[in-house]
Amino acid sequence: MSDHATKFKREPAEQRKEALIQATLSLIAEQGLQGATVRAIAERASVTQGLIRHYFSSKEDLITAAYDFHMRRLTDMTSAPADGDYSTARLRLATFVTTGLTHPVVDPGSVSLWAGFLNKVLADDKMQAIHEQTYRDFRDRLESLIADALNEVGIPASPAELRRLAIACNAVVDGLWMEGGALPYAFEPDELPKIGLASVGAIIGVELTDLEQRQT
Amino acid sequence: MSDHATKFKREPAEQRKEALIQATLSLIAEQGLQGATVRAIAERASVTQGLIRHYFSSKEDLITAAYDFHMRRLTDMTSAPADGDYSTARLRLATFVTTGLTHPVVDPGSVSLWAGFLNKVLADDKMQAIHEQTYRDFRDRLESLIADALNEVGIPASPAELRRLAIACNAVVDGLWMEGGALPYAFEPDELPKIGLASVGAIIGVELTDLEQRQT
DNA sequence: ATTATAATTATACAGTTGCATAATTGTAGG
DNA sequence: CCTACAATTATGCAACTGTATAATTATAAT
Structure with a gap:
């Protein structure tokens, strides 16, 4: 038995x-x-x-691992669709922005998570390192998409200019992402990606809003 | 004795x-x-x-009061200098953006504070109400500054357009504010306000960067 | 089947937490 | 001066915290 x-x-x-x-x-x-x-x-x-x-080895160890996991996932979710897009550079940038401003990237839980970790980030060196790493990864990815889009329309930018544009566009996306997560019912379903596209487009001086609808 | x-x-x-x-x-x-x-x-x-x-009456009561106090102070700090500016509407907007992206508004402690409260905001109704209130106050203030600036240059915008512009500009400022607070050493001292002015200017279609230096 | 071992559970402990309740003490009004 | 009362301190408690250590138990290799 x-x-x-x-x-x-x-x-x-x-x-x-x-x-x-x-x-x-x-x-x-x-x-x-x-x-x-x-x-x-x-x-x-x-x-x-x-x-x-x-x-x-300790609770802190688990928390650190969880933070790393979450940030990686967030970056990956945002990048993946644009990475598989082989059409034009402008469309790739538009896809990146749109993805980052749509569910499931925009989500109360995600934002809450990110915020919950932030004060640990400022206090703990290991957390700070992870934060810096993921922030740079995300912004560098955005910067290279912007560079490609500008080249495509024949208005290349200097490295210093590119840095500024990437910081600005990153801020728009992050800002909208936060607001969408923190006030889920304050925006229409398509409002955030539309505003994001228009803003990023205005900042870098390239039209992005009309691209998304077209079928290849 | x-x-x-x-x-x-x-x-x-x-x-x-x-x-x-x-x-x-x-x-x-x-x-x-x-x-x-x-x-x-x-x-x-x-x-x-x-x-x-x-x-x-409880710790939660104290936390809620502290949150309200902090958010009010943040909004006031950002608005005050622009409120006392009676020159042009464009300059007032520029002052608002610059103030919101300079110390002491940009500050690791402030950002940490804001983030620390956020998950409570999503869980607690009272906190949610305070959050919504302060967010709307800030954005409405920004929207009216934008409206004035656009009228000044003779390109008035519809209410729906104004809403979109305000959301976008708010996102830039919030995003830069967060990044500046979370990564204090990643940016040059004047970098954030400069990028903020250029971005807000680009989004609403009004030049803002050259205004700040002029003496009346 | 037996055994060795790592995965998992079980138990224990000292420190901390928010809160309640009782005991003091400063201070304004008589 | 003193008296009443609210402001403040003092003490206690049950629940919860992270972690350490010992006791089980599943499972792969023999």
Whole structure:
């Protein structure tokens, strides 16, 4: 009679780690950092709290890993559709902006998550490094899309100019992203991407709004 | 001999309340919401913890009051210099943008504070109401400045257009504000206001960068 | 089947948290 | 001067926190 109801299952390390990270992220999104206690995380991941210590040397270690995971995912979600777009540079830029200002990138949970981490970012060096890294990745990606679009219309820009344009466009996208996440019902469904396209277009001096509708 | 060293002093209610709020804000700015425990707040305000309960019915009550106080101050700091400017509408708008992108409005503590509150904002109705209120105040202020500037150069805009422009400009300013606060050493001292002016100018189609230097 | 071992659970602990309640004490009005 | 009362301190408590350590148990290799 070996029918003892098995009390737990062993999972591959990476899978468990990610499950714990996901549990952590969902808790922070819902209740902020304070809601992410080891016990709450363990419960949400259907695991006992001791296991967290087995995979992460401390709670801070888990938080750091979760932050890295979230920021990477955010950047990837925004970049992916534009990366697969091989039409014109302008359209690629437009796709990037539109994606970054549409669900699921724009989402209360995402914004809450980002905000929840921010004060740790300013206090902890490791967090600061991750923040700087992901910010630069995102902005560099945007800068190269802008450079391509400007070349395409025959108005290339100097490196210094490109830097300024990238910072500005990044700010518009970030700002709209935040507002959309923080006030989900304050904007029409298509309003944010439209405003984003018009603004980025105005800043770099290239028309972007009419491009999106066309079928290849 | 009535020289017993007086153990405490009675302060007017409003003054004590504000002292407690200031202590709360400085703690959240430095360490996030988690650092703002009743004991830490009391100590920073040079008071014992029981007193907090005497002025605020709960910790949440204090946090809410602190949030309201901070957001009001942020909006006021940004608006004040532009309000006292009676030259041209364009200059007033430029002053508004510049002020919002310069110290002390741009400041790691301010951003940290704002972020620390955000997840509470999404969860708590009272906080949500305060957030919506201050956001609208700020954006409406910006919208009226934009409207004046456009009228001044003879290109008035429709209400719907004005709304879009205000949302976009608000996003630029907010985005730059955040980036400046989150990465204090990533930008040159004058870089953010310059980029802000150029971007807002580009979005609404009015030159703003050359105005600031002129002496009346 | 047995065994070795890592994955997982179980238990314990000292410190911290928000809050309630009681005990003081400054101070304005008589 | 003193008296009343609110402002403030003092003390206590139950719940929760992160972490350490020991006890189980699934599972792959033998």
